[in-house]
Amino acid sequence: MESEAGDNAKNLWKNQQVEPIQISLAELRKRAQKLEKRIHRRNLREYVAGAIVIACFGYYIFRFPDPMIRFGCVLVIASSLFVLYQLRKRGAARAVPAEMAFRDCLDFHRKELERQRDLLRSVWTWYILPLVPGVLVFMLGDFQWQMTLPNAAVHAGHVKILFGLRVAIVVVIFIGVGKLNQWAARRLQRRIDALNSVEKEF
Amino acid sequence: MRVESIPTAVSRQGQLYQEAADSYGAALGRLARGYEADPDRRRDLVQEIHLALWQSLAGFDGRCSLRTWVYRVAHNVAASHVIREHRTNSRTLVGLEVLETLPTGNDGDRVADQRHALEKLLKLIHQLNPLDRQVILSFLEDLDAASIGEITGISPGNVATKIHRIKNVLARKFHEGGNHGK
Numbered sequence: 001m002e003s004e005a006g007d008n009a010k011n012l013w014k015n016q017q018v019e020p021i022q023i024s025l026a027e028l029r030k031r032a033q034k035l036e037k038r039i040h041r042r043n044l045r046e047y048v049a050g051a052i053v054i055a056c057f058g059y060y061i062f063r064f065p066d067p068m069i070r071f072g073c074v075l076v077i078a079s080s081l082f083v084l085y086q087l088r089k090r091g092a093a094r095a096v097p098a099e100m101a102f103r104d105c106l107d108f109h110r111k112e113l114e115r116q117r118d119l120l121r122s123v124w125t126w127y128i129l130p131l132v133p134g135v136l137v138f139m140l141g142d143f144q145w146q147m148t149l150p151n152a153a154v155h156a157g158h159v160k161i162l163f164g165l166r167v168a169i170v171v172v173i174f175i176g177v178g179k180l181n182q183w184a185a186r187r188l189q190r191r192i193d194a195l196n197s198v199e200k201e202f
Numbered sequence: 203m204r205v206e207s208i209p210t211a212v213s214r215q216g217q218l219y220q221e222a223a224d225s226y227g228a229a230l231g232r233l234a235r236g237y238e239a240d241p242d243r244r245r246d247l248v249q250e251i252h253l254a255l256w257q258s259l260a261g262f263d264g265r266c267s268l269r270t271w272v273y274r275v276a277h278n279v280a281a282s283h284v285i286r287e288h289r290t291n292s293r294t295l296v297g298l299e300v301l302e303t304l305p306t307g308n309d310g311d312r313v314a315d316q317r318h319a320l321e322k323l324l325k326l327i328h329q330l331n332p333l334d335r336q337v338i339l340s341f342l343e344d345l346d347a348a349s350i351g352e353i354t355g356i357s358p359g360n361v362a363t364k365i366h367r368i369k370n371v372l373a374r375k376f377h378e379g380g381n382h383g384k
Contacts, residue, residue: 005373006341009323013342016320018231019241021248023223025216028256098258098275099266101355102336105278195285 050084053077057138066145072138079130086126090119106195113192120185127181128174139166218259218268223252226272229343233273236327236339237280247283254279266352273340273353281332295331298338298367319376326375337364 057073057080064070100108119126143163146152152159230251238244255275262271284295327338333354340350347361354361 003369005376006369009372009376010342010344012316012319012323013232014344015316016232016235018228018235019245020227021231021245021252023249023252025219025256028219028253031253032257097261098254098278099261099271100278101274101353102277102281102333103355105281105355 046087047084050080053080060138064142064145066141068141068144069138070141072134072136072141075134075137076131077134079134082130083127090126091116110192110195113188113195117185117188117192120181120188123181124178128178132174135170139163139170215256215260215262218262219256222255222259222268222272226269226276230272230276232343233276233280233339235324236335236342237284239324239328247280250283251276251279270349270352273343273345273349277332277336277339277353281336284332284335296329297331298334298364298371322375326371334364337361338368341365341368 054077057076061070061073064073097105097108143159146159147156231248234244234248234251238247255272258271258275262268266274327335330338333356336354337350337356340353345353347358347365350356350365351358351361356364
């Protein structure tokens, strides 16, 4: 009885009418290129942001005569390169191989989400912390340089307030970046939880 | 190591895709029907499957059959679609073992015509979680247990148990329907 029901269901299934969908190779190539362009643009954004920081601080090395400012610039450039390297090495999303068996595919996807989550959670150590010394040395150097300028004594109060403001802005930006990444990590955690709950139903 | 020039590799990818589309195009249409009930979204899903298949064939190395490859890609894309939908509408999906224990409801009704029987079969499939859905759809496509194991990544013993459950569920749901599908 079971076998007969199985055979009947197979016949029913294979004899059903399905709407034929034809997609030309040209159309497939066009769609694939569109996807690739989107990924390429996303990667480019990261590098352009890094290149702007490096170009600005590279310009400051020549613009400011003070050795401490220059040292700060060198530190910022070095830490930016380090962050870009980390982004390239650890941040690149690995596509799930489409031909993987389903179970392995789920495992791969979950591990990938967990990896991205951990990367975002640890942003304080690999993204923010390396940038802090350079930015601090740069700002201190700038403060010191301004205090050595002629008539510095007249504007000392103004320079100190400006320095305090700059430090406050940088601290707010760094904390903001950190918090934003923590928020993104929590979003990823929700996706991981959803995936786990779906998997439990298997 | 065999080194292929880029145009050769591209044309091989195209040839493989054409072969896959010709041989399994109809099966992919049926597979999409097992995952998506809405016709418009189903059309999008079929296109998504074709795109993933074409892209994946650039890396086809012949370590498994083209058929296994096609079904793996198609099921992965379709299962991702179900998981995505599941996140938005949080509909509960069940396994075959749950389906086996559910009361038969109006299954006593005679499933007279094929259309009605097919609708009923699809309703049953759409209740299943992605893994069991892969197994039942592969079973309905007449794939053997070894191939189903290759596609889903579950052990042959597990496949055999699931197939037994599928037959049991089908017998309970459709036996009263007499000779549908014949």
